[in-house]
Amino acid sequence: MEALSQLVDDLGAFFLEHGMWGLMFVSFADSSFFPVPPDFLLIPLAIARPELAFWYGMLTTGTSVLGAMFGWWIGLKAGRPILYKLFPEDKIRRVEKYYERYGGAAIAVGGFTPLPYKAFTITAGMANITLRQVILWSILSRGARFMLEVAIIVYLGEQAQDFIHDYFGPITIVTVIVIMIGYIGYRSYKARQWSSNKKQV
Numbered sequence: 001m002e003a004l005s006q007l008v009d010d011l012g013a014f015f016l017e018h019g020m021w022g023l024m025f026v027s028f029a030d031s032s033f034f035p036v037p038p039d040f041l042l043i044p045l046a047i048a049r050p051e052l053a054f055w056y057g058m059l060t061t062g063t064s065v066l067g068a069m070f071g072w073w074i075g076l077k078a079g080r081p082i083l084y085k086l087f088p089e090d091k092i093r094r095v096e097k098y099y100e101r102y103g104g105a106a107i108a109v110g111g112f113t114p115l116p117y118k119a120f121t122i123t124a125g126m127a128n129i130t131l132r133q134v135i136l137w138s139i140l141s142r143g144a145r146f147m148l149e150v151a152i153i154v155y156l157g158e159q160a161q162d163f164i165h166d167y168f169g170p171i172t173i174v175t176v177i178v179i180m181i182g183y184i185g186y187r188s189y190k191a192r193q194w195s196s197n198k199k200q201v
Contacts, residue, residue, distance in 0.1 A: 011036045027060045031067025046153045057150035061143040068121045068138040075125025095123045104133030111141025112172050
C-alpha cells in the first residue's frame, strides 16, 4: 500500500512539472485508467497562479468529461473483465449498487467523492447507461468539485491547501447527499405526476 501511495506521489510530481499539459493528461486519464487524481495537480497549480485558477478548473472539468466518455467506451467494449483487473470486487459491487438505485445519477457520487471515478465511468458503459447521461452528470459533478476547489483557493489563497485537506471530504459527502435527495425527490415528483396524468386519461 505504501509503495502504491509513493507511486501516486511520484507520478503526481512528474506531471506537475508539465503544468497545464500535465493537468490535462491526468484529468483525462483519471476518469478512465490512471491512478492519480487531478486534484493533486489542480490545487498547487491554482495556488501558484490564482489569476488562472478558474481557467484551470474549467480545463480540468472539460478533460475529465472527455476521459469519462473514454471510460464509458472501455466499459461498453470490455465490460466486467477490465473492471476486475482494475478494482477489488467489493468496490465494483458498491458502484453497481449505486447504479441500481440511482441510474445515471450515480455518476455524481463518483464525480464528487473519493471513490475512484474511473470505476463509475467504466461501469456506466457496462451497465448500458447512455453516453448523454455520462456527459451530463460528469459535467455537473466534476465541474462542481473542481470549481468549488478553485473558489476556495481564490478566497483563502495558500491556506486553501490545508482547508481542502481537512474539510473538503465532509463537504463533498454532504453535497452528494443533497444531490441524491434532490434527485430522488425529483423522480418521485415525476412519477406522481405521470400517475396523475394517466388516471385523468
